[in-house]
Amino acid sequence: MDLTISLLRQLSVFLVIAYLFSKSPAFKPLTEKNLQPKSKLLLFAIFTGFSVLGIYTELPVEGAIANTGAIGAVLAGLIGGPVLGSAVGGTAALHLFILKGNSALVYVVSTGVAGLFGGLANIYLLRQNKPDQVFSPKAAFLATFGAEALQMLIILMMKNPFSEAWALVKVIALPMMIANPIGSALFMSMMRDQKSMFDKVGALFSAKAFNIADRSLGILSKGFNAESAKQLAEIIYDETGVGAVSISDGKKILAYIGIGDDHHLPGLDIVSPQTLEAVRDNKVIFADGVHEHFQCAISDSCQLGSALIVPLRVENEVVGTIKLYEPKNKLFLNLNKTLGEGIAKLLGEQLLRDRYRTQRNLLVKSELKLIQAQVNPHFLFNALNTIIAIVRNDPEQARSLLRHLSNFFRKNLKRSGDLSSLEEELDHVNSYLVIERARFGDRLQVIEEIDPELLQIKIPTFTLQPIVENAVKHGISNLLDAGVIKISAGHSRDRAIIAVEDNAGCFCDKLDGDGLGMNIVDKRIKNLYGNQYGIQTECVPDQVTRVALVLPFEERESK
Amino acid sequence: MxxxxxxxxxxxxxxxxxxxxxxxxxxxxxxxxxxxxxxxxxxxxxxxxxxxxxxxxxxxxxxxxxxxxxxxxxxxxxxxxxxxxxxxxxxxxxxxxxxxxxxxxxxxxxxxxxxxxxxxxGEEPHYQTPELTRIPCASGHKIKLIDPKQVEYIHSDLSGVHVFTAEGNFFTELTLKVLEKQIGLLRCHKQYLINLAHVAEIITLENGLAEIVTLSNHKLPVSRRYLRSLKEAFHL
CATH class of the missing domain: 3.40.50.2300 (Response regulator)
Incomplete structure (x- = not known):
């Protein structure tokens, strides 16, 4: 009985050490599902330490020893598998052998076997598809119990004479088979608790990260400015719970929320040397408040004591910073440091995407400008030539044509907005058609069927005229008799259709392959309203070409 | 003037x-x-x-x-x-x-x-002209453009020049001379051009005359003057 209590007392020393160990950072890698070689090495060192310690603190019992050395080996085997178990057991045994020589041979063998046994238990559990059970105290208890029983058997078999062995086993078997499994189980339960705490922290971290990513999505699409920065700072402040959050561009504070917002005002220039350093050197600066203090450069009475400063990068160019602060009386959590760096990376990616989108829009706009510029010269000179001819016989008509020509060019040059009403587009088209009709006379007929309800519908600027111009070109250029252009606008319940038809039905193949610059119009409509809208083309060779703009339409409430 | x-x-x-x-x-x-x-x-x-x-x-x-x-x-x-x-x-x-x-x-x-x-x-104008890849013909109020490969033969009479294809025959303003030069049809008679790819048979007649039967069974006369060049074209 005394022996049991002594063993338990000895165990409690271990448990204290184990407890401290489980709280240390060194423990964390051991909770991973697949142990890395580095973690295995650590596990080996720690458990060998335990086993050796158990041997040093052995209790002499009637010329033999009762010890807790097997615990380390069994647990190592249980967690890390038979190889690790045998290694720990073997090393401890080797140590024992060097210490005591041949006389301790029995213990040398039994300690090694204990490690192997733990490892076999590990394999068994994995084979049973119960990897979670590896960390259960019950498994630890049973494995240690089994290992101790085995140890007794080995003593009985190896120690001579048998009567002496029997006497020894009678004394130590019960204490060791009770105390050691209990110690093992307690040890494992400590590890399990710690492991589940890590898991919880990990889950919490992931949840925060996802929340921030989710809530910040799209904010930067309006640009990186004071307004979007404020929204972002609020989200980060909310989710991380740090003392204060600041977002700056390369020079100024854009947004600041939290402790110290009385003197860290948005719009101020960046003065903190640490922030300037982060921007200049493109690196993360962490003043943890313990080794390195954060000193507010604006106010001496500022309560902030630690700070994480992460540069905001777009394609490795620093465009700003994100700063998280904690006050002097609070520790800066490691979790928030990781989160802060992650957020900066996330926002950098969003800014990059935004930059691409802007560039794409610019490209579309410049393509558009090019089209506008392309139309003009031929039309202009032919129009002028026509007017010069007409002025001989009909100065009044010539004056009217010149006014239309002015209107056409003014519209062409001036419009920069993305959208204009159908009415404005038709006005543009009309000026164009008046001139073309004067040029071609009887050879061009125009029919317009416009539902007045649609006159105010918005369409992408400068869409209709090029389509009409194409129709005129085709209608006129492939027919010796009159080309008939029909412009119509009508709607169904939810769609407006603005169509331009000619009766030539040529360039059908060009329509498909977009020789006519229709792709860009289609792209613009789809960008504006969605993929179900855009340009529809139909072509029956030698009969009809029809190009239609399909746009969203909302029936107005009948008044 | x-x-x-x-x-x-x-x-x-x-x-x-x-x-x-x-x-x-x-x-x-x-x-x-x-x-x-x-x-x-x-x-x-x-x-x-x-x-x-x-x-x-x-x-x-x-x-x-x-x-x-x-x-x-x-x-x-x-x-x-x-x-x-x-x-x-x-x-x-x-x-x-x-x-x-x-x-x-x-x-x-x-x-x-x-x-x-x-x-x-008094210098005659000489212009480099693009290759003629289609023969313009009048077809109602439209201009019908015919691919030279589709042409079976071309015939001129008092009413003008007629281009015969599987689709029918079409009137053209182009002269036989221009067509012969520009689109590679062979002259077989003063009034006929033949597309060699559409020839089914050449039947020689008396007096050095001959007759061409086209794939679509039209018969064209071959005059003495052009029989030789026709034979040469077929390596006869």
Whole structure:
């Protein structure tokens, strides 16, 4: 009985050490599902330490020893598998052998076997598809119990004479088979608790990260400015719970929320040397408040004591910073440091995407400008030539044509907005058609069927005229008799259709392959309203070409 | 008086050019017309000395028009265009001159001086014309463009030149001479051109005459004069 209590007392020393160990950072890698070689090495060192310690603190019992050395080996085997178990057991045994020589041979063998046994238990559990059970105290208890029983058997078999062995086993078997499994189980339960705490922290971290990513999505699409920065700072402040959050561009504070917002005002220039350093050197600066203090450069009475400063990068160019602060009386959590760096990376990616989108829009706009510029010269000179001819016989008509020509060019040059009403587009088209009709006379007929309800519908600027111009070109250029252009606008319940038809039905193949610059119009409509809208083309060779703009339409409430 | 013809698909443009020509020079405007087919017909008939030719016209443009003309009737050509993107090409074709619309009367005077000089030297105009890849034919109010490969044979009679294809026969303003030269059909008779790819049989008759039977079973006469070249074409 005394022996049991002594063993338990000895165990409690271990448990204290184990407890401290489980709280240390060194423990964390051991909770991973697949142990890395580095973690295995650590596990080996720690458990060998335990086993050796158990041997040093052995209790002499009637010329033999009762010890807790097997615990380390069994647990190592249980967690890390038979190889690790045998290694720990073997090393401890080797140590024992060097210490005591041949006389301790029995213990040398039994300690090694204990490690192997733990490892076999590990394999068994994995084979049973119960990897979670590896960390259960019950498994630890049973494995240690089994290992101790085995140890007794080995003593009985190896120690001579048998009567002496029997006497020894009678004394130590019960204490060791009770105390050691209990110690093992307690040890494992400590590890399990710690492991589940890590898991919880990990889950919490992931949840925060996802929340921030989710809530910040799209904010930067309006640009990186004071307004979007404020929204972002609020989200980060909310989710991380740090003392204060600041977002700056390369020079100024854009947004600041939290402790110290009385003197860290948005719009101020960046003065903190640490922030300037982060921007200049493109690196993360962490003043943890313990080794390195954060000193507010604006106010001496500022309560902030630690700070994480992460540069905001777009394609490795620093465009700003994100700063998280904690006050002097609070520790800066490691979790928030990781989160802060992650957020900066996330926002950098969003800014990059935004930059691409802007560039794409610019490209579309410049393509558009090019089209506008392309139309003009031929039309202009032919129009002028026509007017010069007409002025001989009909100065009044010539004056009217010149006014239309002015209107056409003014519209062409001036419009920069993305959208204009159908009415404005038709006005543009009309000026164009008046001139073309004067040029071609009887050879061009125009029919317009416009539902007045649609006159105010918005369409992408400068869409209709090029389509009409194409129709005129085709209608006129492939027919010796009159080309008939029909412009119509009508709607169904939810769609407006603005169509331009000619009766030539040529360039059908060009329509498909977009020789006519229709792709860009289609792209613009789809960008504006969605993929179900855009340009529809139909072509029956030698009969009809029809190009239609399909746009969203909302029936107005009948008044 | 220089005999001039104007081809432009725009009425006002034709009128304006005619007015200007009458103002700056002594010319006889023998015809003016709106498209290439009409132009070919009128040129073949009226033999103008000078052609003012718009480049951008329906179906067949000004350049193509030149390949529809027999060298014998080829006038001096002045291209007229609204925009000078074609000007360079026009120079490459070595036309006599080109004018930009709206036409400057002073510039037109210089052009007329060039024309007079060219006519005085009596040098025949030679233009590099694009290859004829389609035969323009009248088909109702439209111009039907026929791929030379589809042509079975071409026949001329008093009413004009007829192009025979599987789709039917079409009237064209082009002369047999131009067609023979431009699209590689073989002359088998004074009034017939045959597409060798459509020949099924050649039957020799008495007196050195022969008869061609086409794949679609049309029979064409072969005159003594052309039988030899026909045989050579088939390596007979």
């Amino acid at each position: 220089i005999r001039v013809m104007i081809v432009d698909d725009e009425q006002h443009a034709r009128d304006e050019l005619a007015s200007l020509l009458n103002e700056v020079a002594q010319v006889d405007i023998v015809a003016s017309c709106a498209n290439a087919l009409e132009a070919v017909k009128l040129i073949n008939k009226l033999h103008p000395e000078v052609l003012f030719l718009d480049i951008q016209m329906p179906v067949i443009d000004g350049f193509e028009l030149l390949s529809l003309l027999d060298q014998e009737v080829m006038p001096q050509v002045v291209f007229v265009t609204a925009y000078d993107q074609y000007a360079l090409k026009a120079f490459e074709e070595k036309t006599l001159d080109y004018l930009l619309k709206p036409i400057d009367p002073e510039r037109l005077k210089k052009t007329m001086a060039k024309i007079e000089a060219a006519i005085d030297t």
